Amino acid sequence: MADVKKIKVPETQEGTVVYNLDPLIVKSHYEIDYIHSYAQDSPFFAGLSAGRLMGSHCPKCGYTYATPRSHCMQCGAKTDWVELPKEGRVHTWTTCHFGSEVFLPETPFTLILVEFEGVNTLFLSRLIGVEPGRAEIGMKVRAQFLRNSKFLPTDVYFVPA
Amino acid sequence: MRDVYVVSGGITKFSKASPNKDFRYMVKEAFDYAMNDVPNLTLDMIDGSVASYFSDHFTRQLMAGIMAQDYLGLCPKPSRRIESGGATGGMCFQSAWEAIASGRLDVCLAYGFETMSRVNTWKGNEFIALASDTNFDYPVGGFYTGYYAMMVQRHMHEFGTTVEQMASVSVKNHGNAMHNPYAQYPMELTIQDVRNSEMVATPLTRLDVCVMSDGAACVILASEEMARKLTDKLVKVIGVGTGTDSMRLADRPHGDVILLPHEKKEDYAHLKYPGVHSFRGGRMAAKLAYEMAGITNPPKEIDFVELHDAFTSSEIQTYEDLGFCKYGEGGRFAESGAAGLDGEVPVNPSGGLLACGHPVGATGLMQAVFALWQLQGTIEKHFGNDRLQVKDARRGLIHSHAGTGTYITVSVLERGF
Ligand SMILES: [Zn+2]
Numbered sequence: 258m259a260d261v262k263k264i265k266v267p268e269t270q271e272g273t274v275v276y277n278l279d280p281l282i283v284k285s286h287y288e289i290d291y292i293h294s295y296a297q298d299s300p301f302f303a304g305l306s307a308g309r310l311m312g313s314h315c316p317k318c319g320y321t322y323a324t325p326r327s328h329c330m331q332c333g334a335k336t337d338w339v340e341l342p343k344e345g346r347v348h349t350w351t352t353c354h355f356g357s358e359v360f361l362p363e364t365p366f367t368l369i370l371v372e373f374e375g376v377n378t379l380f381l382s383r384l385i386g387v388e389p390g391r392a393e394i395g396m397k398v399r400a401q402f403l404r405n406s407k408f409l410p411t412d413v414y415f416v417p418a
Numbered sequence: 419m420r421d422v423y424v425v426s427g428g429i430t431k432f433s434k435a436s437p438n439k440d441f442r443y444m445v446k447e448a449f450d451y452a453m454n455d456v457p458n459l460t461l462d463m464i465d466g467s468v469a470s471y472f473s474d475h476f477t478r479q480l481m482a483g484i485m486a487q488d489y490l491g492l493c494p495k496p497s498r499r500i501e502s503g504g505a506t507g508g509m510c511f512q513s514a515w516e517a518i519a520s521g522r523l524d525v526c527l528a529y530g531f532e533t534m535s536r537v538n539t540w541k542g543n544e545f546i547a548l549a550s551d552t553n554f555d556y557p558v559g560g561f562y563t564g565y566y567a568m569m570v571q572r573h574m575h576e577f578g579t580t581v582e583q584m585a586s587v588s589v590k591n592h593g594n595a596m597h598n599p600y601a602q603y604p605m606e607l608t609i610q611d612v613r614n615s616e617m618v619a620t621p622l623t624r625l626d627v628c629v630m631s632d633g634a635a636c637v638i639l640a641s642e643e644m645a646r647k648l649t650d651k652l653v654k655v656i657g658v659g660t661g662t663d664s665m666r667l668a669d670r671p672h673g674d675v676i677l678l679p680h681e682k683k684e685d686y687a688h689l690k691y692p693g694v695h696s697f698r699g700g701r702m703a704a705k706l707a708y709e710m711a712g713i714t715n716p717p718k719e720i721d722f723v724e725l726h727d728a729f730t731s732s733e734i735q736t737y738e739d740l741g742f743c744k745y746g747e748g749g750r751f752a753e754s755g756a757a758g759l760d761g762e763v764p765v766n767p768s769g770g771l772l773a774c775g776h777p778v779g780a781t782g783l784m785q786a787v788f789a790l791w792q793l794q795g796t797i798e799k800h801f802g803n804d805r806l807q808v809k810d811a812r813r814g815l816i817h818s819h820a821g822t823g824t825y826i827t828v829s830v831l832e833r834g835f
Pocket of ligand 1: 315316317318319320329330331332333334
């Protein structure tokens with residue numbers, strides 16, 4: 258009798274975080290690491306680390322995109338990489354005083370859509386060096402790059418030119 | 419294609435948080451309401467369904483649609499889930515329409531829900547922002563209010579639209595909602611109240627922006643034969659249209675304006691279109707819906723509209739996309755009172771997303787429910803008062819909108835009795 262094994266789940270010290278009893282509301286943590294490939298857009302991000310802003314040009318219809326598109330949305334042809342100008346103008350802007358959770362520590366930040374001479378579409382970026390709410394449509398802006406690339410589109414940002 | 423009718427609808431009260439009910443229970447509540455409104459309809463007469471919900475993140479449950487189907491007692495009948503961001507509800511409505519129009523089903527339920535209170539607001543904003551391009555847009559802005567604020571800054575620049583004109587939309591919609599018992603935030607506001615509320619993204623303040631919600635809504639669609647057995651207050655779907663646009667706002671090219679039946683090319687000789695100030699997808703959706711419905715003069719032939727006013731600015735932009743006024747005149751249209759309850763085209767008599775709340779998967783169906791009741795003339799029965807009943811409403815338009823105008827649906831409903 259003495260050698261009968263006890264069968265039981267080990268008791269631990271962790272518990273469930275309970276917010277409320279009626280209805281029963283508990284905390285449920287949810288977090289993942291995602292393996293995000295930039296795939297055919299990779300040269301754009303590599304370009305940022307070299308201080309270059311790479312767009313796409315369609316050899317067939319002549320359309321130029323301010324962001325990478327390896328196929329043209331006008332005609333479907335394969336595009337070529339093209340370096341965009343370092344200077345442009347503010348097409349439109351806003352200052353975000355709130356944001357989604359991960360960006361809250363960065364608020365307030367100013368977003369702009371940049372228009373480049375001879376380029377058919379715009380480029381979304383942050384504008385630095387302007388007081389919140391003080392950007393202006395039409396103002397000249399210049400690209401600057403992080404010295405230590407994070408391989409994010411925020412590796413490039415714009416400042417008043 | 420067969421004619422399709424909406425025969426019944428139901429909705430839960432939208433609220434910031436409904437911890438006492440999960441999404442299945444909320445759908446059931448909306449469904450039971452709809453079933454009670456057509457007593458001749460029994461569960462076995464429903465041939466199938468379409469489920470509408472936006473983000474799996476909010477439920478942390480994949481295949482949530484089947485759980486609602488199961489809870490309603492509709493298994494093993496056909497069902498599917500529709501997802502198209504903010505336009506999910508409108509797309510679900512159109513998918514149910516297709517099921518009936520094609521002859522595949524005779525009675526189809528469209529149900530939708532979202533339980534956004536399961537995360538805090540800023541995390542919710544993050545989940546929603548994942549509906550922007552995660553290579554280029556999300557990491558830079560990651561905030562839909564910011565994207566819309568940029569769009570309207572350009573609208574203001576091009577057309578002289580003012581923040582007061584935008585605020586007037588908030589005043590109208592929150593005020594209408596005072597008489598809608600299903601609305602989350604009915605409020606009597608002034609333009610100053612809207613401008614004085616906290617700045618979210620210039621120029622949009624907290625009262626220019628809709629809120630997150632928990633809620634569910636459903637409508638039941640049927641073939642003509644079945645509809646006549648179920649109700650004498652027939653409402654027919656006379657036009658559906660869907661449009662799309664590039665995921666990245668920055669990629670919107672400039673081209674020719676898509677003209678509605680009552681417009682001419684000369685009207686827009688100098689307009690760069692769609693730019694970032696207009697929704698090309700909304701234009702496309704409207705054009706297709708108007709063509710199907712045989713509408714040649716929208717402001718004259720539409721008696722009321724329930725449109726996707728996630729932001730006051732987007733309501734103004736949408737007046738223009740739907741052709742209620744010319745491009746550039748949306749601000750003045752708002753200011754003139756033309757979209758008010760007694761105006762030329764009452765817009766969002768229910769209070770819209772701004773005041774009713776925006777539980778994404780339920781929102782487009784909420785519009786269908788309110789439009790149905792307007793056309794049936796039963797607002798008083800369902801709201802307990804007739805203050806929001808549009809007199810002699812014969813034809814109503816519902817409009818559902820995703821992303822920065824990425825997916826847009828327009829459906830036109832008409833009284834059929
Ligand atoms: Zn091309």
